[in-house]
Amino acid sequence: MQLMIQTFHKYSGDEGDKYTLSRSELKNAQDKEAVDRVMGDLDANNDGEVDFTEFIILVGALTVACNDFFLEFNEKQEKKK
Structure with missing residues (x-):
């Protein structure tokens, strides 16, 4: 939980409202279409x-x-045995 909170706030604090993610803050890790x-x-x-x-x-x-x-992956592995 702590890691999720830290990750959110790492990006949300870059600009504007420090408690929300803007499009440009999300773009730091994604392409425009994504x-x-x-x-x-x-x-x-x-x-x-x-x-x-x-x-x-x-x-x-x-x-x-x-x-x-x-x-699903585990079920497939068990069937192979």
Whole structure:
């Protein structure tokens, strides 16, 4: 949890509101097309910024997706045995 909080605030503090991520702050790690898709998906209230709650929704969704992937991967590995 501490790492997620630190990561969010590492990027959110670069400009403007230090408690939200702007498009340009997200661009530090993404290309423009990817940022537009991410912002569209994460910015639930359409204010042009991603707050910590919206960010955590992404983290949760990624965690579920990774869990599903590894469950499926493990099942395939067990079938090979």
